[in-house]
Amino acid sequence: MLDVLAEYNVACQFVHRPNDTRPVKEAFIKDDSITSQLEFSFMNTGRRGLLKVKLEVDTNPPIGSNWDYRFLDFPLDFEVCTQDLSSNFALKLHALLCRPYVKGRDWFDFGWYCRFQVKPNMVLLENAINQYGPWKNKDEKINEVWLLNKLAERIRAINWNEAVLDVTPFVAPIERPSLRLWSQGFFLEKLATLEQTLKSPR
Numbered sequence: 001m002l003d004v005l006a007e008y009n010v011a012c013q014f015v016h017r018p019n020d021t022r023p024v025k026e027a028f029i030k031d032d033s034i035t036s037q038l039e040f041s042f043m044n045t046g047r048r049g050l051l052k053v054k055l056e057v058d059t060n061p062p063i064g065s066n067w068d069y070r071f072l073d074f075p076l077d078f079e080v081c082t083q084d085l086s087s088n089f090a091l092k093l094h095a096l097l098c099r100p101y102v103k104g105r106d107w108f109d110f111g112w113y114c115r116f117q118v119k120p121n122m123v124l125l126e127n128a129i130n131q132y133g134p135w136k137n138k139d140e141k142i143n144e145v146w147l148l149n150k151l152a153e154r155i156r157a158i159n160w161n162e163a164v165l166d167v168t169p170f171v172a173p174i175e176r177p178s179l180r181l182w183s184q185g186f187f188l189e190k191l192a193t194l195e196q197t198l199k200s201p202r
Helices: 002-007 085-098 104-115 122-131 144-157 160-170 173-181 184-199
Strands: 013-016 024-031 051-058 067-072 078-083
Touching: 078 085, 085 104, 085 122, 085 144, 104 160, 104 184, 122 144, 144 184, 160 173, 160 184
Parallel strands: none
Antiparallel strands: 013 024, 024 051, 067 078
């Protein structure tokens, strides 16, 4: 990656944390030349900006993901392998159910997946549920009924005002008025949409 960026006169430094024992590793790509490369202008700074890109790599992911393969042509011809939407949604649901705190961005994403009628990868979700979180090593059998019931419990337990405060800085100004709708009833309606998607034969 750094070699390819160097071809475009972008000099980067890769910084990792060698003593990190967590399964999800963190690393940073730091660069202070990107501002001139992209001709960005930072107001009232008087110095070149530093762009940091945070990378997280799960060294022990749950099994069961599905993958999409695509070809891109910039900056060079290359193939990209990405997790498919169904698997993305499964891991988002795992975060919603197992994260020990409320993250408003998770629920913003939940609404997006429901809107586009994405079906979660239930195999991956079950493996993730049994690998990490309150159901770890309990051999939970995950099905649609279990999922809907647990999500309903979670929705009813959340302080939605706090969730809105968490997500607001990450939402475009034009979308922020919709956050006033966030409530138990609003997300139970989203959950009903997910239920219909799960029942759909496609």
